[in-house]
Amino acid sequence: xxxxxxxxxxxxxxxxxxxxxxxxxxxxxxxxxxxxxxxxxxxxxxxxxxxxxxxxxxxxxxxxxxxxxxxxxxxxxxxxxxxxxxxxxxxxxxxxxxxxxxxxxxxxxxxxxxxxxxxxxxxxxxxxxxxxxxxxxxxxxxxxxxxxxxxxxxxxxxxxxxxxxxxxxxxxxxxxxxxxxxxxxxxxxxxxxxxxxxxxxxxxxxxxxxxxxxxxxxxxxxxxxxxxxxxxxxxxxxxxxxxxxxxxxxxxxxxxxxxxxxxxxxxxxxxxxxxxxxxxxxxxxxxxxxxxxxxxxxxxxxxxxxxxxxxxxxxxxxxxxxxxxxxxxxxxxxxxxxxxxxxxxxxxxx
Ligand code: DAH
Numbered sequence: 123x124x125x126x127x128x129x130x131x132x133x134x135x136x137x138x139x140x141x142x143x144x145x146x147x148x149x150x151x152x153x154x155x156x157x158x159x160x161x162x163x164x165x166x167x168x169x170x171x172x173x174x175x176x177x178x179x180x181x182x183x184x185x186x187x188x189x190x191x192x193x194x195x196x197x198x199x200x201x202x203x204x205x206x207x208x209x210x211x212x213x214x215x216x217x218x219x220x221x222x223x224x225x226x227x228x229x230x231x232x233x234x235x236x237x238x239x240x241x242x243x244x245x246x247x248x249x250x251x252x253x254x255x256x257x258x259x260x261x262x263x264x265x266x267x268x269x270x271x272x273x274x275x276x277x278x279x280x281x282x283x284x285x286x287x288x289x290x291x292x293x294x295x296x297x298x299x300x301x302x303x304x305x306x307x308x309x310x311x312x313x314x315x316x317x318x319x320x321x322x323x324x325x326x327x328x329x330x331x332x333x334x335x336x337x338x339x340x341x342x343x344x345x346x347x348x349x350x351x352x353x354x355x356x357x358x359x360x361x362x363x364x365x366x367x368x369x370x371x372x373x374x375x376x377x378x379x380x381x382x383x384x385x386x387x388x389x390x391x392x393x394x395x396x397x398x399x400x401x402x403x404x405x406x407x408x409x410x411x412x413x414x415x416x417x418x419x420x421x422x423x424x425x426x427x428x429x430x431x432x433x434x435x436x437x438x439x440x441x442x443x444x445x446x447x448x449x450x451x452x453x454x455x456x457x458x459x460x461x462x463x464x465x466x467x468x469x470x471x472x
Contacts, residue, residue: 125166125181129188132162136192146203149196156192163189230467234336234455237363237443238318241338244362248355250314250340255299257320261289263298267422268379276378282324292322296339297379300415300434303341304423313343313432318439329451336439343415343425343432349382352412352433360388360409363446367394371406380413380434391445400445407445410437 123131136156143149156162166185170178242252261284270277272288280294299317307313317339325331342351353372360368368391372384385408390401397403412435417427425432440452447465449455454462 125184128166129184132156132166132188133191135162136195140195140199143199144203146200146207149200149203153196156196157189163192233447233466234439234443237446238336238338238439240363241359241437241442242316242318244359245314245316245340248314248358250316250342253299253303253315253317254319255293255296255302255317257293257322258285258290259293259298261291263301264291264293264295267301267419268297269416269418269422270378274378276376280323283322293319294323295321295436296337297434297436299339300341300379300419301423304343304420304425308424310425310430312345313341316340327453329453330441332440332452332456334456335452338410338437338439338442340435341415341432342434343420343430345430347414347431347433349384349414349433352384352414352435355433356386356412356435363442364388364391367391369395372412373408375411375413377411377413379416379419380411381416383411383413386410386412386435386437409442409445410435412436 136152139152143152154161158164163185166188167181170181173181246252265274265277265280266272282294283292285291296317296319299315299319303313303315303317318336319339320334321337322334325333327333340355342355349372353370357370360370367389369389371387371389373387375383375385377383387406387408389395390398390405390407392398392400393405395405397405401407412433415432415434420427420430420432440455443449443455444452449465454465
């Protein structure tokens, strides 16, 4: 067979064989068969040494042409197969973004904190300042100047957690911040303040009591302040927290630092006042204490009680949050029990 015939037959064979190649692996084998060291194309020049110069030129030229042609045919197919393979890969690895994603647990603000903020926001809009006081408090402010001298029977329930005998204690109420605010206001101008904060007292820890809890204290000092002002303010707070249908009422009570003193009740948001297990059948729920600031307290703090008057109130923040969010045990606020997470995970409270 002449070199030309050999070349033609190689090309013919390749063109036939290539039609059945459909993957890169087979193509690699085919490449070796034609272009490898012992391949068909290479074999065209195997006997070069025995040829004359003229023949060498002829064989060289023809074998080069064949090599080029074979290479381009193989490369063309290689390109096609690579493209197909990529398409297949893209199709099989496609991410379906319409699938629901894996649920990520995102935390939410503590509902006690949310409740305090809600009250703060409301009262700030009514011109109140938010102030803070220390949790380690002087007996003088926590009791004495609040009209609770040593030996006063009303101390009994709160006489607790002293750190140094009888002058410093973990505050049993946020009311001492009233004293601090009045004393600090040396110009003796009107006061509107609220003070949310932690308090500590000797208590049996049960479903509704904890030795540590949060109070929201309020104090307003001005001229001609009456119970009607307190009632109006309480009304706004109750409606903001528990809905516009809430009614409020005062019940006579006793606190040494207010005179008269009242318990703050709201009509039950659950039964609307008919009586249910939340309001224990009474139709009313007590949410705090309040009253007209006792003249002794004003005078103790340098506000002449013949000129000045005021009202004060104190809410239990956990109690408000428990009522608002249907929590039945105050201890869930402090136990870090993950089973209660759902109760606290209140996106609707955000
Ligand atoms: N300090 C009271 C308590 O812990 C609550 C309270 C009652 C606060 C009447 C007040 C108030 O400011 O006027 O039980």
